[in-house]
Amino acid sequence: MFSRRQALTAAFAGSIALSCSSLALAAVGPFDQAAFQAAQRAGKPILIHVTAPWCPTCKAQAPILSRLESDPRFKDLVVFNVDFDSQKDLLREFKVGMQSTMIVFKGDREAGRSTGDTNPGSIEALLAKAI
Numbered sequence: 001m002f003s004r005r006q007a008l009t010a011a012f013a014g015s016i017a018l019s020c021s022s023l024a025l026a027a028v029g030p031f032d033q034a035a036f037q038a039a040q041r042a043g044k045p046i047l048i049h050v051t052a053p054w055c056p057t058c059k060a061q062a063p064i065l066s067r068l069e070s071d072p073r074f075k076d077l078v079v080f081n082v083d084f085d086s087q088k089d090l091l092r093e094f095k096v097g098m099q100s101t102m103i104v105f106k107g108d109r110e111a112g113r114s115t116g117d118t119n120p121g122s123i124e125a126l127l128a129k130a131i
Contacts, residue, residue, distance in 0.1 A: 028079040029079070029081065030082075030083075031048070031082045032080070035078075035080070039078040040105065040107055040108040044078050045074070045076055045106060045131045046077070046078045046079075046080070046105040046106075047065075047077055047078070047079045048080050048094060048102070048104075049061070049080070049082065049101075050094075050099055050100070050101040050102075051081055051083065051099055052085055055100055057099070057100040057118060058100045061102070061117070061118055061123070064120045068120075068124055074127055082096075084096075084098075098115050098116070100115055100116050101114070101115045102114050102115075102117070102123070104127060104129050105130060111130050113126075
């Protein structure tokens with residue numbers, strides 16, 4: 001049973017989420033099939049980032065991606081994170097064999113991918129393929 005405080009907290013969090021979704025910044029979150037398909041239908045640039053919490057390369061990629069996601073050129077980029085350890089079905093769907101893999105889509109078409117890249121310039125070039 002929800003207390004009044006829990007209900008108010010949930011309502012506040014929901015309103016924050018709705019207001020943030022209307023911002024022009026990149027949407028970043030765990031993979032969601034319906035949201036992925038909606039972004040594809042809308043022709044949005046999409047990044048699938050396959051990560052693992054124990055992966056040092058993934059940790060090196062994170063600040064690079066964060067910086068690029070705040071770049072106005074990538075304002076419409078929709079980012080989905082896939083957990084390498086627990087989302088094996090998605091690894092098969094996207095034909096991914098390693099963590100630290102990034103796949104970009106331009107709408108419903110795969111535009112590029114890389115694995116193990118920590119070079120800011122080449123990561124930026126990969127993301128640019130989606131816009």
